[in-house]
Amino acid sequence: MCRGLPVGGGQATLRGTTIGGRDCYVDRGGGVHLNQMASGDMKSSGDFASSIERVICHFPLVPLLFVRRIFGGASVMTNRHWFEEISKWKLEAADEDSQRYFYEVQGLQSIQSGETSYVIGRKGSGKTAVAEHIRGLRSFDTFVRSLSFKSFPFNELYKLSDSSFTSPSQYTTIWKHIIYSSICSMMVENQAIDPAISAEMARHFAMDIERGLARSISKISDRSGGVTLFGTGGSASSKTIVIPNDTAWQDRVNILEDVIISHLDSSKYYVLFDELDEDYKDVLEVDTSSQYFDLLIGLFKATHDVRRKLGRSLNVRPIIFLRQDIYELLRDNDKNKWRDAAMTLEWSEPQLRGLATFRLSRALDENGPEIGFPKLMGNLFTTDTTRAGGARAKRHVFHYIIARTLMRPRDIISYMRECAKLALDERTEKISPNMFSDVNKAYSSRLREEFVDEMQGAVPYINEIFEVLSRMRKQIFSFSEFKSGYDSLILSKQFNNALPFDTICNIMFHYSAIGSQPSQRSAKIFKYQYPNAKINFNENGVIHIGLLQSLQIN
Numbered sequence: 018m019c020r021g022l023p024v025g026g027g028q029a030t031l032r033g034t035t036i037g038g039r040d041c042y043v044d045r046g047g048g049v050h051l052n053q054m055a056s057g058d059m060k061s062s063g064d065f066a067s068s069i070e071r072v073i074c075h076f077p078l079v080p081l082l083f084v085r086r087i088f089g090g091a092s093v094m095t096n097r098h099w100f101e102e103i104s105k106w107k108l109e110a111a112d113e114d115s116q117r118y119f120y121e122v123q124g125l126q127s128i129q130s131g132e133t134s135y136v137i138g139r140k141g142s143g144k145t146a147v148a149e150h151i152r153g154l155r156s157f158d159t160f161v162r163s164l165s166f167k168s169f170p171f172n173e174l175y176k177l178s179d180s181s182f183t184s185p186s187q188y189t190t191i192w193k194h195i196i197y198s199s200i201c202s203m204m205v206e207n208q209a210i211d212p213a214i215s216a217e218m219a220r221h222f223a224m225d226i227e228r229g230l231a232r233s234i235s236k237i238s239d240r241s242g243g244v245t246l247f248g249t250g251g252s253a254s255s256k257t258i259v260i261p262n263d264t265a266w267q268d269r270v271n272i273l274e275d276v277i278i279s280h281l282d283s284s285k286y287y288v289l290f291d292e293l294d295e296d297y298k299d300v301l302e303v304d305t306s307s308q309y310f311d312l313l314i315g316l317f318k319a320t321h322d323v324r325r326k327l328g329r330s331l332n333v334r335p336i337i338f339l340r341q342d343i344y345e346l347l348r349d350n351d352k353n354k355w356r357d358a359a360m361t362l363e364w365s366e367p368q369l370r371g372l373a374t375f376r377l378s379r380a381l382d383e384n385g386p387e388i389g390f391p392k393l394m395g396n397l398f399t400t401d402t403t404r405a406g407g408a409r410a411k412r413h414v415f416h417y418i419i420a421r422t423l424m425r426p427r428d429i430i431s432y433m434r435e436c437a438k439l440a441l442d443e444r445t446e447k448i449s450p451n452m453f454s455d456v457n458k459a460y461s462s463r464l465r466e467e468f469v470d471e472m473q474g475a476v477p478y479i480n481e482i483f484e485v486l487s488r489m490r491k492q493i494f495s496f497s498e499f500k501s502g503y504d505s506l507i508l509s510k511q512f513n514n515a516l517p518f519d520t521i522c523n524i525m526f527h528y529s530a531i532g533s534q535p536s537q538r539s540a541k542i543f544k545y546q547y548p549n550a551k552i553n554f555n556e557n558g559v560i561h562i563g564l565l566q567s568l569q570i571n
């Protein structure tokens with residue numbers, strides 16, 4: 018029951034009543050005051066609202082208008098708290114709180130249902146975010162193994178190739194073995210599986226495939242010891258099957274497949290392969306690229322086979338997440354067959370707006386509702402339009418940001434993060450467009466690092482090439498000028514095996530660091546917007562606008 022407390026002279030602290038983690042008191046005139054708190058103390062506006070309710074209960078006469086004033090007054094505090102949260106956003110989904118920030122991408126349902134097995138996307142398009150989201154689905158009847166190939170010694174796998182097959186197929190059997198072993202290891206955890214079966218499986222498959230993939234692979238591929246498993250028919254204890262040491266890979270896989278088909282329940286089993294591209298650079302350097310590609314093709318084939326055999330009758334869902342440029346390099350007669358189960362992660366401006374709206378709302382309140390886009394923009398920015406570099410027409414601030422991106426969530430996050438950091442540094446309540454030039458600087462150097470990261474494998478001296486562009490001092494340039502700068506660079510540095518100029522331009526065009534500028538049109542042609550576009554050396558080249566500040570071109 019609510020009951021008003023007597024308020025004496027001076028100030029009275031409401032014992033046990035706090036607003037947003039702060040003690041509050043009521044002055045003689047009935048005004049409610051909050052004691053000072055460190056920014057970020059307020060857990061959520063939900064807490065805040067319920068505390069306000071408690072105050073109203075204690076002080077039924079505190080006018081509602083006044084409570085509104087507290088909300089208004091708190092907005093400075095909330096904005097700071099909000100900026101602090103945004104400034105901590107991560108550019109890698111693996112480092113983030115997926116439960117809080119994951120925004121449902123188009124096609125997610127088909128990935129979850131097992132219709133899609135291949136998720137293809139550019140770097141930063143959200144592959145790991147989807148993988149992390151699926152990891153978060155774990156429950157009593159949903160099991161997930163996420164196999165990351167970050168710093169994975171690929172040589173371990175190369176060694177295992179089954180030389181009785183032709184190139185990619187020699188790895189297919191190994192991959193199927195890994196997928197089936199992962200499923201067996203999940204069955205061990207599943208309470209719904211006959212304990213006699215899972216106990217027996219535990220003897221061979223209770224291993225930490227996720228954290229110790231290399232070790233697990235040597236364990237599951239260890240042919241020195243035989244494996245004893247329950248048979249596929251009759252009572253579990255009466256029929257055991259033994260896989261002797263010298264059983265061929267294919268036979269081992271067939272036996273595991275039979276065991277799984279016989280004993281698997283209707284739970285969902287996901288086996289995720291992410292970060293397969295982590296070692297792509299190294300692979301180019303040590304020139305084992307074809308082996309690496311054979312390995313990947315083998316994985317695609319294995320996934321296709323497993324889907325075909327187990328995906329329909331059972332909920333076995335292997336999913337590969339792969340960078341688009343690498344996927345495009347895979348050559349195999351079966352590639353057409355994979356298309357039906359493949360999905361490309363692509364983002365349009367409205368979808369990125371949806372993502373920004375969702376994430377900004379979640380940054381404000383972890384469990385709160387989604388707030389309208391205009392309202393969020395109004396709270397973040399002093400004005401919702403800005404002039405873009407000398408252009409007469411004004412554009413929406415979000416559109417201005419989008420123009421600096423490669424239409425990937427990572428860019429939006431990076432830009433907003435820099436905005437929040439600057440607002441915190443400058444102690445401003447909102448971001449004004451005249452702060453954009455500083456934001457652009459920080460954002461641009463991050464984008465340049467990312468380009469360098471992507472291209473360095475193919476072009477180790479890519480940073481020096483950016484310096485050549487920087488010295489040209491203009492966004493739109495002629496290829497002949499760029500070529501003479503490039504030629505002098507090669508001459509002065511005497512690089513071994515320097516690549517031909519055309520190849521360099523093609524690589525830079527491929528990653529959208531540069532585009533073409535057709536003379537008769539104002540539109541610029543970048544690969545990220547026109548995936549089928551080819552570079553045209555007869556036109557001018559154009560540097561991506563997001564890169565300009567990092568090249569000291571303004």
Ligand SMILES: Nc1ncnc2c1ncn2[C@@H]1O[C@H](COP(=O)(O)OP(=O)(O)O)[C@@H](O)[C@H]1O
Nearest residue numbers: 107108109110119120141142143144145146426
């Ligand atoms: N659907 C999404 N919802 C929320 N954030 C996302 C989503 N997709 C990507 N992001 C964010 O974008 C950034 C890059 O995504 P990430 O999954 O790491 O890219 P990729 O693995 O494709 O290189 C991360 O900060 C991630 O949290």
Ligand SMILES: [Mg+2]
Nearest residue numbers: 144145146292
């Ligand atoms: Mg990733």
